[in-house]
Amino acid sequence: MKIAITGGIGSGKSFICQHLAKRGIKVYNCDEAAKQLLRTSPQMQLQLSKLVGPELYRNNQLQKKILASFILENSRYARAVDDIIHPAVARDFETSGFDWLESAILFDSNFISRTPIHFVVCVTAPTPLRIERIVKRDNITPEQAKKWVDRQMSQAEIISRSNYEIINDGQHDINRQLDQLLQTLEENELLNKK
Structure with missing residues (x-):
């Protein structure tokens, strides 16, 4: 359950x-997991860089202000970012062994x-x-x-x-x-x- x-x-x-x-x-914390995946998942970093631009990661460090500006610019952009992050978090939860999130x-x-x-x-x-x-x-x-x-x-x-x-x-x-x-x-x- x-x-x-x-x-x-x-x-x-x-x-x-x-x-x-x-x-x-x-309890699995979705916010913390998303932050961790943003730092460590090469696949997510590649997808987000293609969406937002190559300046999103500098020396493998997420440029939070660039991501925030992109998300706030347009609700379609925010949904596109969610469509990359949320499935990754859901997959991570499903393999985590946790029953609570x-x-x-x-x-x-x-x-x-x-x-x-x-x-x-x-x-x-x-x-x-x-x-x-x-x-x-x-x-x-x-x-x-x-x-x-x-x-x-x-x-x-x-x-x-x-x-x-x-x-x-x-x-x-x-x-x-x-x-x-x-x-x-x-x-x-x-x-x-x-």
């Missing part, structure tokens, strides 16, 4: 994954269609709290943080597409919610075996 953890920026996905790690559950853009980029996912857990938090977390983490203004939140799929839409919600607002007990999640997954596994 493959399980995805998703949620908007600042919702606390990594925090939940840390709690899962304490329970012995390792964390992806901020599971639905936004349709990553969910690239690898079999059986159960989706979304992490949610009130928007003001998410903005506060982003400001602290990234050292940006609340206005900039709100733009990042607004660029993503709405939290309500993510909830409607998910199987389970963990509320990470500092009020709800995270461990109790994780206990309930693992019990639900166990029940689903038993149902799937019948």
Whole structure:
């Protein structure tokens, strides 16, 4: 059974994954994997260089500003980059041995269609709290943080597409919610075996 953890920026996905790690559950981080593949995969580097231009990698180092400018220039360009990176990340996940993955853009980029996912857990938090977390983490203004939140799929839409919600607002007990999640997954596994 493959399980995805998703949620908007600042919702606390990594925090939940840390709690899962304490329970012995390792979660594949799609963002980290993409960064690693951008540094180490000759095939991906070649494809991206053909798409963006030969200046994208200088001395085998990704020129992040060039890639960011290319992506922001045009939504078609952003999709073309996604069409190189996302299949590579999906293949890497499938061969990783992990059953859990964390992806901020599971639905936004349709990553969910690239690898079999059986159960989706979304992490949610009130928007003001998410903005506060982003400001602290990234050292940006609340206005900039709100733009990042607004660029993503709405939290309500993510909830409607998910199987389970963990509320990470500092009020709800995270461990109790994780206990309930693992019990639900166990029940689903038993149902799937019948």
